[in-house]
Amino acid sequence: MAGHSKWKNIQRRKNAQDAKRGKVFMKLAKDIYIxxxxxxxxxxxxxxxxxAVDKAKASNVPNENIDRAIKKATGDLDGANYEELIYEGYGPGGVAVMVEVLTDNKNRTASELRHAFSKNGGNLGENGCVAFMFNRKGYIVIExxxxxxxxxxxxxxxxxxxxEEMETSEGAYEIYTEPEDFQSAKEQLEENGYTLETAEITMIPETLSEAxxxxxxxxxxxxNMLEEMEDVQEVHHNLDADEEILVQI
Known part of the structure; x- marks a missing residue:
């Protein structure tokens, strides 16, 4: 998982900047809703x-936003009905890409994704075309x-x-779990007094694709274009490139 660590090291540095983006509250509220x-x-x-609530609170989403998202989902408030979908495709040079979305209009979302891939030298594929290249894992970082x-x-x-596994890199302990063990591992480490820099369930590429x-x-x-879309929750890929290029993502 060394390649994944290389990408996640850069992503950690970017977290503070991402938290300032105006769309982050909406995306986190959608996570809570679904x-x-x-x-x-x-x-x-x-x-x-x-x-989802823990992630929202870590990004300073107001409690009323969290409560509203839960009430919409449980029928206590009227609101849009969202679907959780995963789109797969290939980026430039055959890089595998998986895009997690939460949308109330999948035709609109598919059209926007298709445009983004096409404009940047990639193409959307069929379901399953790249999923086998990734494993879903719990991921925890302790500085x-x-x-x-x-x-x-x-x-x-x-x-x-x-x-399941731990790696040490760039001043951090990176911990991997099976998805079903993630919550209990997270809670146990917190109870042991550790501060978790990152705690999420994500997609880990089995191999990286050089471009x-x-x-x-x-x-x-x-x-970057995909992440700017309101419906996009997460973008996963297996790009292997120099750090000065990856840090631009």
Whole structure:
């Protein structure tokens, strides 16, 4: 998973900037909506909702926005009905791309995605065309500067919490779990006093795809364009490129 770590190291530095984007509240509210729609409006009984609420609070989403999203999902307020969908395709140079969306109009969303891929040298594909290249995993980051635990101690605590794997890179412990073990591992590490820099369920590429500098720069434009779309929740890819190019995404 070293390639994934390389990408996530850059993504961590970008989190503070992303949190300032105007659309982040809407995207997080949609996460809450779909989690409550699927599993009920009680975070204590719905781990997906609890995770979505935690992410929203970490980004300073007001409590009234969180409550409103839950009430819409449970029928206490009128609102749009959203669908959670995943689109797959290829970016420039054959880079695998998966796009998670939450939309109340899938025809509009598909059209916008198709335009973005086409404009930047890629193309949307059929369902399943790249999904086999990714694994869904829990992903937790603990900055070494926030703990006195050495690597051996950290590894032991991660294993006891139900973690599957741990890597140390760029001043951080990166922890991977199976999706079903994520919530319990997260809670155990928090109870042990650790501050989690990142805690999410995400898609990990099994292998990375090298691209020429020209294609990598096109890929930067594609990912940035996708992430600017209101319906897009997450963009996953397996691009391998120099850090100075990846940091532009």
């Amino acid at each position: 989690a409550a729609k699927q599993g009920g409006g009680d975070p204590e009984m719905n781990p997906s909702l609890r995770l 070494q500067s926030t703990t006195d635990a050495d690597e051996d101690t950290m590894m032991l605590e991660v294993m006891e919490a139900g973690g 020429s500098e020209k294609d990598a720069l096109k890929m930067v434009k594609l990912v």
